[in-house]
Amino acid sequence: MRYETVIGLEVHVELATKSKIFCSCSAHSFGAEPNDHVCPACCGMPGMLPVVNRRVVDYGMKAGLMLNCHINRTTTFDKKSYYYPDLPAAYQTTQWFAPVAVNGLVEIETSKGKKNVRIKQIHMEEDAGKLVHDIREDTTHVDFNRTSVPLIEIVSQPDLSSAEEVEAYLERLKMLLRYAKVAECEMAHGTMRCDVNLSVRPEGSDKLGVRTEMKNMNSVEAIKRAIEYETARHIDALENGTEVLVQETRRWDDIKGKSFAMRTKETAGDYRYFPDPNVMPVVIDDEWFESISATLPEFPEVKKARYTEELGLGEYDADQLTKSIALCECFETAYEACGSAKDAANWMISEVMSILNARKMTYDMLDINGRALGELIVLVSSGKVGRANGKKILAAMFDDNTILPEKYAEANGFIVSNDTGLIEKTVKAAIEADPKAVSDYKSGKEKAIMSIFGKCMKELRGNCDPQVLRKILIDTINNM
Amino acid sequence: MKIYTSKVDTDSARVVVADDMFLTKDMPTAAGSKMLDGYMSLFDAEVLTRLSDKGYVLGGKADVGEFAFDLIGETSYNGAVISDGKLTTASAEILKAGEAMATLNMDVNGSTRRAAAQNGLVSIKPTYGTVSRYGTVPVACSGETVSVTSTTADSCREILDAIAGHDDKDGTSLPTASCEKVKSAPAIRRVAILTSMTKGADADVLAKLDSVKAALTANGVEVCEIDNEVIPTARVAWNILMSAELCNNVSRYDGVKYGYRAQSFSNIDELYTNSRTEAFGELLKSTILFGSETLSTDNYMKVYDKALRIRRVIVEAFAKIFESFDAILMPACSALAYTEADIKENKYLVFEENFYTAPASITGLPAVVFGGAQMVGRSFSEMALLDLAKTCEKEGK
Incomplete structure (x- = not known):
């Protein structure tokens, strides 16, 4: 039976x-x-x-x-x-x-x-x-x-x-x-x-x-x-x-x-x-009943549908974000502050969630300021702060949720410099220090300049638009 | 016998003595039970704090019957208080000796009203919820109230006024707006005597009732006799509710955390059993058993729930009477004296005598005892009841 x-x-x-x-x-x-x-x-x-x-x-x-x-x-x-x-x-x-x-x-x-x-x-x-x-x-x-x-x-x-x-x-x-x-x-x-x-x-x-x-x-x-x-x-x-x-x-x-x-x-x-x-x-x-029902969150499914249909996120991203209300709230505030749902989702999933995982924190333990995250996203996407430095700022925001990204970037010298003179000087010094890479590049090994590029970026502490650096570097070598 | 469980020396004229049901930080509180012998509370009862804030002096604690639900204090582990061959309460003796302007009592099951009626005192049981029960030893929480007893209505009024009012620490405490209603209660003009509630009262008690009636009439209060079949059922329903709540409330005394602990036991069940066997008195044990039974799964609907429904019917019966009358006059007890022989003959006499006190206990209505009689009024009419008591006092002089 x-x-x-x-x-x-x-x-x-x-x-x-x-x-x-x-x-x-x-x-x-x-x-x-x-x-x-x-x-x-x-x-x-x-x-x-x-x-x-x-x-x-x-x-x-x-x-x-x-x-x-x-x-x-x-x-x-x-x-x-x-x-x-x-x-x-x-x-x-x-x-x-x-x-x-x-x-x-x-x-x-x-x-x-x-x-x-x-x-x-x-x-x-x-x-x-x-x-x-x-x-x-x-x-x-x-x-x-x-x-x-x-x-x-x-x-x-x-x-x-x-x-x-x-x-x-x-x-x-x-x-x-x-x-x-x-x-x-x-x-x-x-x-x-x-x-x-x-x-x-x-x-x-x-x-x-x-x-x-x-x-x-x-x-x-x-x-x-x-x-x-x-x-x-x-x-x-x-x-x-x-x-x-x-x-x-x-x-x-x-x-x-x-x-x-x-x-x-x-x-x-x-x-x-x-x-x-x-x-x-x-x-x-x-009155009491309304005050409580007014504060009810969207159900996870409703949020997910909204994320895909209204915000244009992919199924996977929406799934990841709706795993926890803390993620949702951080994402939504960041999106509001930065204006790009895709960027906000991207940062949440590839950066915020990986820090949580690395720190062995549950998603619900997320306690960073979503508005600050949004500002950080703008700083990075506008090229004002390099992505690597952006990640450093995010890590700092996990330790202290009162940090204001722009102020923090300024205080720590994370603002991308538009001083082409400085970039040119750095590039020149790097080229002189590594003539082999230059000759390799000139003989057709395009990847050879990546090590010089990296050294320059490091010397500039990341505060340089990669596109600008790349252009100056190539122009300088070509003009040699 | 013992009158004071703790006494304070003072020259103040504003001395109030509290029954040993009110918890005090600086004096032990035993509630008349060996189980709480020497118990020191971590906090003071709210009413005592209010009195002390207003400059009154706590003159000590008066002994009470075990958890204050007995006939007239006879079940105290210190023994009954006997005066001129009569059973009486410690606080009544203190008032008669002029040692306090008033006493604070817990009106759990009417003993304080009986003592007042038998000793020619004035006692006011205020509307349930107008005086904080925070810091009082809990027994029958759905009906018990703090009450004030004195030799005069004026002193009762003064002390009641000092202790009444909303308290955040008591979830049953009424909001300030409700508590304030006592100040605007209309004067009592029409009083009903419930003939069904005079049943069983002896000639002395009926004579007291008659003289109160005469005093009322002389003061222009209209007095009529009416009948009501519902209100006399309060006793049975109240005995069920009170016993059940008592059983639940005394379950916390187990000899483990505080209070009396048996010397001999070999496991925790024996520790509980022996401590309770040795420290609880007979009337308490019987009441625990009865109360426990009323709440069993088999009996709940048949007994306890029915008692709750009777309570509502009685509340409605009073409301109906109060459409035509301002107050109801009835005895507070069947006789003006109890002797040791009475309780030897019937140790459960309290569960019959509370016929007269149960109606006000079960409804939470205010009741005043004066001139050996009891008057139950509408909710929030306690000050009006005391005004009337005062008028009749003058009449008596």
């Missing part, structure tokens, strides 16, 4: 707000000492009251709109009770009854073509802390830096049917949320986490099989392996009766390459959800 896998995902994404969801502690603890970014509120101490960070709602709404969701104009927070040492108040504030966004749609593309994945809901919630186990001391420490860091949980309908589709879906979520600048979505950093709900049924059946939920996958590769393992386990159980499938939560062990039962439905805790009386319903009025 042939089987099909039915997969739904619960994806947790850390929102990139500056502060936590209900207090003003910093939400970014990378490199911080444990329990550095905590206060009585995020430590669950009595007497502190949650005050909703409006920016979290902004981001939640944006995420919902990027995923084509309906936004609940009145969205509420609820308490979810469970005991775990990393949850200091013994409840998590989340959204159970009226999540910020519902009924969305995400289009994915795989080798089998395009497909829509329905989004059941997106809810906002606070993260828990972290337990740090010290094996040598046989102790466990708790770090509350992460408690109350804002998350959204994106719950899909069971519309996915393979590891490939799951990967495409996750990549798509990542791209859309990064476009909207609401999240980093980096599994390796824990800013994107994914639980997989999976069941298997005979192909064509409309009845769902027994569903298991898998947790603890730390990379897309691990998710794919876990899906393949779990699918095989389910099919084996159905075909060969190796075991009886039960609805349960399983933990993926990536080293062993196996999933292990954590808890069954019967032994699962009852979360005793109820509306949080300390958080008033958040009412999103028209």
Whole structure:
């Protein structure tokens, strides 16, 4: 019998707000000492009251709109009770009854073509802390830096049917949320986490099989392996009766390459959800809603189409540029400043992206001033600055995004000189120093003067129009 | 028994004593529970900061029943306060002894109103959201309010005025424009006595109600008897909501991070269990169990959600009455004294006695206790209620 896998995902994404969801502690603890970014509120101490960070709602709404969701104009927070040492108040504030966004749609593309994945809901919630186990001391420490860091949980309908589709879906979520600048979505950093709900049924059946939920996958590769393992386990159980499938939560062990039962439905805790009386319903009025929808970015496809159709870029260039919103924005500003989409795209792809790659930076980390890039492009294309010096200026702009290219070029002697006297003098000296190249050239080896040309360029520190130099050089030799 | 959990020596005439439900940086806050014995907060309650900014002196902290939701303070881990054979509250004793111009209380479940009614004090429970709860030990957050008790309506008004107003640190705090409405609330001209809410009250309580009625009439306030079948259901719904919220709020006390920790345990589950077993009192434990049950997946819709819907029906019932009346007169308790024997006989007496206090708790409406009776008014009518209490005080003299 042939089987099909039915997969739904619960994806947790850390929102990139500056502060936590209900207090003003910093939400970014990378490199911080444990329990550095905590206060009585995020430590669950009595007497502190949650005050909703409006920016979290902004981001939640944006995420919902990027995923084509309906936004609940009145969205509420609820308490979810469970005991775990990393949850200091013994409840998590989340959204159970009226999540910020519902009924969305995400289009994915795989080798089998395009497909829509329905989004059941997106809810906002606070993260828990972290337990740090010290094996040598046989102790466990708790770090509350992460408690109350804002998350959204994106719950899909069971519309996915393979590891490939799951990967495409996750990549798509990542791209859309990064476009909207609401999240980093980096599994390796824990800013994107994914639980997989999976069941298997005979192909064509409309009845769902027994569903298991898998947790603890730390990379897309691990998710794919876990899906393949779990699918095989389910099919084996159905075909060969190796075991009886039960609805349960399983933990993926990536080293062993196996999933292990954590808890069954019967032994699962009852979360005793109820509306949080300390958080008033958040009412999103028209003004608020419009202010968010007005700041939504173009979708990647729309941008790509615009780049090829309106700006006349090639398919490849448009593809490269739309890989990240940071690239798009830098390109668009540079284009605006320099007036040539082709030049701007050219610089972005052959220079900017190669510096990013060389510096092992992600595209989203691009932080140069697009307007300055546009000015630099004009300086080079007008011949005011040589291309090699232009690249040096760009590299400097990566180190300091306040650099103004023209000022920087002047200060560093990168302005192309029109002083033909100086060029002629340099050429003469170079010719005298290398009579062999001259005679080689005269005997027909045209390439022989390239070494003199290079030496002159170097002597002039690149500040010379190559065409002008070439002409003076050839004229001088011919006149000898 | 214990009256003060902390006491400050002062010559000031502007002394206010706060129940031990208000967190203080410089004094421990135990909320009447062994679980928080010696707990030092990292911050002060907003209302205490406001009082101190206005030159009032915190004269100390008054002991309270465990998390202040009991009948009349009897569940404090320091024991009940008994005066002349009567159960009473520490803050009522402090006021009667003239040691403070007013006390700040947490009106979680009516004990402060019962104590005021039984001790001839004036107590004002303001409109929910007009006084910040920042820095108060949370118990039943959807209905509990800071309240002010004193021997006179004037002192209540003065202190309430000093602490009320919007606070950014409390997400349920109403905007300034709403808080300001208390200043323009119309005077109370028509008062209804709800006959269904006088049920169970003894002759002494009914006599108090009658004298308040007489004082009102003498001051030109029209008093009518009406009936309403919905408002008496507040007790059952409130007991569900309060217990559920209490259960959730006290879950944070686990013996790990602060507060009481059991001496003997062999793993973390035992640490939790033993700490709670040893530090929580009986009434609290029963309420936790009940509250937990109301929220279970099986019960949520049948019990908790129904209680929420009843809350809305009760709010509407009050609104309907307030179309014709400015306030509603009712008892605050069934008797003018509770004895130790009463709670020995029925340790859950509070869940019956709060029949009288639950309507204002569940709706967030303001209520004033004076002359041994309780008057519930429209939202933002607290100052008008106190004005009336003051007029009746004069009448009584």
